[in-house]
Structure formats: C-alpha cells, structure tokens
Amino acid sequence: MTGRTHPLLGAWAALVYLFLYLPIVVLIVFSFNDSRFGATWAGFTTRWYAVLFARADVREALTHTLNVAVVSTLISTVLGTLVGLGLWRYTIHLRAALTGLLVLPIVIPDVVMGVSLLMFYAFVRAGLERAGWTFDNGFWTVLLAHVTFQISYVALTVRSRLAGYGPELEEAARDLGASGWQSFSKVILPLAMPGVLAGALLAFTLSLDDFVVTYFTSGSGFRTLPVLIYTNVKRGVTPDINALSALLVLVTVVAVIAANALLRPRRAP
C-alpha cells in the first residue's frame, strides 16, 4: 500500500541510507586522494589507478577469480538445475532430507565449510601420496569448493521457479506424443529457464565475492581478488587497494542495475 508516511520514518530511512553509502563514498573519494597514508585530503590524483594497473599480482588474481567463477558457475548450473528439476518432480518422500542437504551449504558458517574442506583435502592428499599421487591446493580445490556452495542456490532457485507447475504439464506433453527428452527440452527446460539464469547469475556473484571458503582452500600460491585484498589490508592500508575496491564497487553497481533492468519486464508473467 502506498501512502503518506510519518516524517520521522522518512528521516530514519534517510539516515539508514546515509549509513549504507557513507563507507562506499569514502572509499571512492579516498581512491583519488594524493596521499600515501590516506587519512587527510592531499589533492586529487588518479595515480593509484595507474599503480594498480601496473601490479602483476592484481592482474593474476583477477584472472584466477574469473576462471574459478566461470567454470564453477557452468558446473553448478548444470548440477543445480538437475537437482532443482528432480526435487520438483520425482521425490516426494525424499524431499525433506534432500532439502536439508541443500540448505546445509547455505546455513552453515563459511568458516566451518572452509576449514572442513581444508582438512578433507589434506586427508585425501595423504591418501593419494601413499599411491604415489599428489596435488597442491589451488585452482581445482577452490573450484570444487565453490561448486559445492553454488549447487544449492541454483537448485533452490530452479525449484521455486517451477513450484507453480504440476506433473500434468509433462503428462500433457507425453500425451501429445513428445518423447521423454522432448518434453524435457521443449516444455520443462524453457519454463525453468528464467530460474536457471537467475541461479547462474547468483552462483557467479557468490563465486566472485567469496573470501572465506577460498581463503581456506586456495593454498599459498593461488589468490583471488578477495584474498588479495585481505592479505593487502592485513599488511596495512595501501591507496591502490582503495582504487581496486572502488573499481569493484563500480562493477557491482553496473551489474545490479543491469540485472534489475533484465529481470524487471518478466516480473509479471
């Protein structure tokens, strides 16, 4: 319902938005601050961006981040879509247990998931070493970890997209002569598609953003952007990290606005 609100409510809302945007604005402003120690304003400069673009480790971390995000999104979208379809269609009596399994990666704290995978990889490595095999934590260990938390989000998004449809949909397709594969590819998958795309977008963003699970599963030689930011911040604030953060905020703003524009016309089917 729309209507007039109490002026105090409006003032409260303005304060909360100010609170939400103050750090983001400060970050962007400081990325143009011509001072090495950032606390006071020493004039406008873009040199931190130049410093940032010259850093090989930043470029490498960006490549790592995108590689993991793209590959993990592809894998988790396929697996998650299948799980979402299966949950929707075939398993009434298993549904509670499966939903529990799917909700687990979403609800358990990241740090728990991170350290359990760290130990699991160490355990597997110890076993493989006896067989003469070995591996280092890096791209593959991070990739497997990301897919693990992404599957749930994709599956639940796909299932909620299909929630309104019943099994009669498929039966109708079969009655009209469609094979099992045809009814899946021509009827059910197109209906699920917006959910699949939304799930993939979510999975991609989660992968780009993840710090905690990556931190524990990446080993020392493989850094993604969030891990790089963390290690730099721990060492002490440097202005080029402000520039990197400001750029990532910009990317987020563009992505959110684009996603909003893409999804809006479909909102009312």
Next chain:
Amino acid sequence: MLTVRRFFATLGPGVLWLTAFLVLPAAVMLTYSVLTRTDLAQVGAPWTLESWQRVFGYDALFQEWTGDNLRVLWRSVWVAALTSGLCALLGYPLAFFIARQDERRRNLLLLLLIIPFWTNFLIRVYAWILILRPFDLVPSLSATMLGMVYAFVPFFVLPAYASVEKIDWRLHEAAQDLGAPPARAFLSAVFPQTLPGLVAGVLLTFIPALGTFVVSDLLGGARAALVGNLIQNQFGQAGDWPYGSALSFLLMGVVLLGLWAYARAAGHKGLEELG
C-alpha cells in the same frame, strides 16, 4: 524403472557431489576432532576427547577449568544477538518506509539497498578501517559492532520488507475504526503480520554474525575475538586441527539447533523459505 533412472539422472550427480564435498568433509572434521595433535597441522593417534573438553572450558594439560574460550563463545553470542537487534532496529522502520512509497521510488530504494548487499563483503568492512582509523577506533569491539551491523543490515531489511509488503492494511483500518489507539492498532493488527519476516531477518543476521571472522579480524583485534577468529587461528598460527574441528562442530551445532527450532516453530515451509 523409468523413475529410478530419472532419479539418478537428475538428483544423482548433485547428491553425489554434496556427499563428496560436504558430508565427507564433515565426517573428516568430526574424526579429527577426536584425534590428537601430533605436530603443526598434523593429527594422529591416540583417540581423545581432549579437544571437546577444551571447547567447554576444561584444560586437560593443566587439569583445570579456564574461562578463556567460554568468554569468547559468550562474546560471540552476544555480539551476534546485539548485531541482529540493531539491524532490526535500523531495518524494521526502513521496511515500512520503502513499502509505502509509490512503485518507482520503491524500486529505486530497493535497488539502492541491493547495491551494498552485492558489494564485496570484504570491501565493505575494509571501508570502515578508512573511516574509523583517524579516530583511533580500529581495532576495538565498538568498531567490530559497527562493522557487523553495517555488513548485515541488508540481510534483515530484505526479508522484513517482503513481509511488510504483504501486510493487509484493511485489518489496521478495522482496528482504528473500532477505536484502537495508533500504538494498539499497530501492535495487534500490523505487527503480527510482519512476524515471519522479522524472525527470518533476525535469523539471517544472527547466523552469519555468529560465524564470521572477517569483521572482527579486520576491525576488532585480539580483545574482540569471536569464535570465528578462534577457529581461524587453529587453522593458521596455532595449527591445532583437532581443537579447531571441535570448535567448528560446536558452531555448526548451535546454528543447526537454532534453525531446527525455527523450523519446528514455523513448519517445514519456513526452512525452505530461508533458502
């Protein structure tokens, strides 16, 4: 037969994956928690409950009770509770404000809420270092609290808004027509309708706030350490995997117990809506 085949074709790969990379790691973690630390980040025989005793405050080495870990656990719980309380205080009125705007402004306000929500968590926490450092507030427990509320407030507002948006305002009008004063009309006709969103918002802020180590790590320092930092430390400097495993299990147990209680209260639907 067809359904069995389809079951394996659809759910099979995902379930197999989650078993391999979620259930098995949890089993490894549980096993490590009852083994002994043999060297830095190494575990082995004998089997022991020492790590679990330490989690609950008993130090087997010195054979005495120490309050240190219990203090960290207790601090984690009240910091998380205070975080969700403050998020609710900030976010609940905001949800009403947004819900009562016309559609264009409502969409804009929601968009403005989603942008910080989608902005990298680490960056948002890091930005507070820039702001608070000139005031000599980093590291401190108050900086941690501020960072926590900042990081998690969108987690509260979005579910709260979803339930405020669905309010049937006719009940409110009816209450007023029947002579209820504004506060009474709100409390008996509006507030109960927002309760599911309120509870979901509190859970969605409490759970990550209980588990996080990033905020307290960057803004809090040693005196504001939370259970997340304690766990991180066991897998970093301390290199004590059995103890870290036991702590992780405890943290996971508390979270799952809380969710189970919520699911019991709200029915199965509630748990599914959280996901």
